[in-house]
Amino acid sequence: MKHNFGAGPCILPQEVFKQSADAVIDFNGLSILEISHRSADFVSVMEEARSLVKKALGVPDGYTVLFLQGGATLGFTIAALNMMRDSKKAGYINTGTWAKNAISEAKAVGINVNVFASSEDQNFNYIPKGYQIPSDADFIHYTSNNTIFGTQFHDIPETSLPLVCDMSSDIFSKPVDVSKYDMIYAGAQKNLGPAGATLFIVKDEVLGKSTSSFLPKYLNLQKHAEKDSMMNTPPVFSVYTSMLNLRYLMENGGVQGAAERNAAKANALYHEIDTNPLFKGSASKEDRSLMNVTFLLTDESIKEEFDRMWNEAEIVGLKGHRSVGGYRASMYNALPLSSVNVLLDVMKEFSRVKG
Numbered sequence: 001m002k003h004n005f006g007a008g009p010c011i012l013p014q015e016v017f018k019q020s021a022d023a024v025i026d027f028n029g030l031s032i033l034e035i036s037h038r039s040a041d042f043v044s045v046m047e048e049a050r051s052l053v054k055k056a057l058g059v060p061d062g063y064t065v066l067f068l069q070g071g072a073t074l075g076f077t078i079a080a081l082n083m084m085r086d087s088k089k090a091g092y093i094n095t096g097t098w099a100k101n102a103i104s105e106a107k108a109v110g111i112n113v114n115v116f117a118s119s120e121d122q123n124f125n126y127i128p129k130g131y132q133i134p135s136d137a138d139f140i141h142y143t144s145n146n147t148i149f150g151t152q153f154h155d156i157p158e159t160s161l162p163l164v165c166d167m168s169s170d171i172f173s174k175p176v177d178v179s180k181y182d183m184i185y186a187g188a189q190k191n192l193g194p195a196g197a198t199l200f201i202v203k204d205e206v207l208g209k210s211t212s213s214f215l216p217k218y219l220n221l222q223k224h225a226e227k228d229s230m231m232n233t234p235p236v237f238s239v240y241t242s243m244l245n246l247r248y249l250m251e252n253g254g255v256q257g258a259a260e261r262n263a264a265k266a267n268a269l270y271h272e273i274d275t276n277p278l279f280k281g282s283a284s285k286e287d288r289s290l291m292n293v294t295f296l297l298t299d300e301s302i303k304e305e306f307d308r309m310w311n312e313a314e315i316v317g318l319k320g321h322r323s324v325g326g327y328r329a330s331m332y333n334a335l336p337l338s339s340v341n342v343l344l345d346v347m348k349e350f351s352r353v354k355g
C-alpha cells in the first residue's frame with residue numbers, strides 16, 4: 001500500500017473507493033456509468049449529495065448547492081460573471097497561483113479588479129494582513145487555502161460586501177461559517193471526490209442578478225438552480241463518489257472530526273520540520289496550511305539521499321511544486337495518521353544518518 005501525499009486528485013477512503021468501484025459494475029442491476037441521469041436512482045444520488053453538503057457544513061436556509069463541471073478553473077469565470085453588478089469592480093486577495101488565475105479570469109470577463117492585498121513580494125509564503133478592503137466593489141474574492149504555497153487563511157476576511165471564496169483545497173477539512181459567504185466554490189478532486197465535479201454553494205439572493213451582457217446558460221448559476229443541478233448531464237461518477245465520501249465523513253464525526261484528525265497530522269509534521277535540523281518550513285508559521293505542508297531541506301546537497309529514502313518507504317506525491325521547490329505533503333481528510341508517521345520515521349532516520 002502506498003502513502004499518497006499528492007496535492008490532487010486526492011486520496012479518498014479505501015471504503016469509498018470500494019463502494020464506488022462496485023457501483024461501476026452493479027448499481028441496481030446496471031452500471032452507475034450507464035444509467036440515465038434522469039432516472040429515479042440517479043436523481044436520488046444527486047439529491048443526497050446536495051443535502052449531505054448542507055448537512056456537513058451546516059449550510060443555512062437560503063443557499064443552493066450545485067454540482068457542475070469545469071473545475072475550479074471554470075469556477076473563476078462563473079464566480080466573476082454571477083457576482084458582477086453595476087460597478088463592475090471587485091476586490092481580490094492575491095495569495096498565489098490560483099488566486100492569480102481567479103484574478104485574470106475576472107479581468108477577462110470585464111471586471112475592474114482591485115488587488116488590494118498580495119503576498120507576491122515574498123513568493124506567497126504568507127497571508128496578507130492589515131489590508132484595507134475596498135468599499136466600492138461588487139464583491140470580494142479570496143482563496144482560503146493556497147495548495148501550492150502551503151498557506152491558509154485562519155480567519156475570514158471582514159467585509160460587509162458579498163464575499164466569494166475558492167475553497168478547493170480545504171473544504172470539508174474543518175467547520176466553516178457558510179453564512180459569511182455569498183458564494184463558495186471548490187473543485188471536487190482536492191478533498192471531496194474524483195475530478196469531474198465542481199461544488200458551488202451560493203446564496204439564493206445572488207442568483208439572477210448578474211449585469212454581464214455575456215452570460216451563457218451553462219455559466220448562469222440561476223439556470224442550474226432552477227433545474228436542481230440537472231440542467232444538462234451532470235458528472236455522475238464524480239457526484240456519486242463524492243456522495244459516498246460525504247456519507248463516510250458524516251459517519252466519522254463530520255467536519256469537526258476531520259478538523260481534529262487534520263490538526264493532529266499537521267501538528268505532528270510541523271513539529272518534525274521545526275525540530276529536525278535538516279528541514280525547514282517554507283510558509284510563515286502563523287499562516288501555515290493544515291492541508292498542504294511545504295518544506296525544504298536546509299542542505300540541498302543531500303537531496304538525493306532523502307528522495308531515495310521516502311521513495312523506498314512507498315511515499316508518493318511528496319515533490320514540491322516547481323514554484324516553491326522542496327517538498328509538499330498534502331494531507332487531505334482521507335490520509336491516515338499512520339501515513340504521516342511513515343513520513344516522520346523517514347525524516348527522523350534521515351537525520352540520524354545525515355545529521
Ligand SMILES: *Cc1c(COP(=O)(O)O)cnc(C)c1O
Binds near residue numbers: 070071145147168169
Ligand atoms: C487545484 C485548485 C484549483 C484548480 O482546480 P481545477 O478543478 O483543476 O480547475 C483552483 N483553486 C485551488 C485553490 C486549487 O487547489
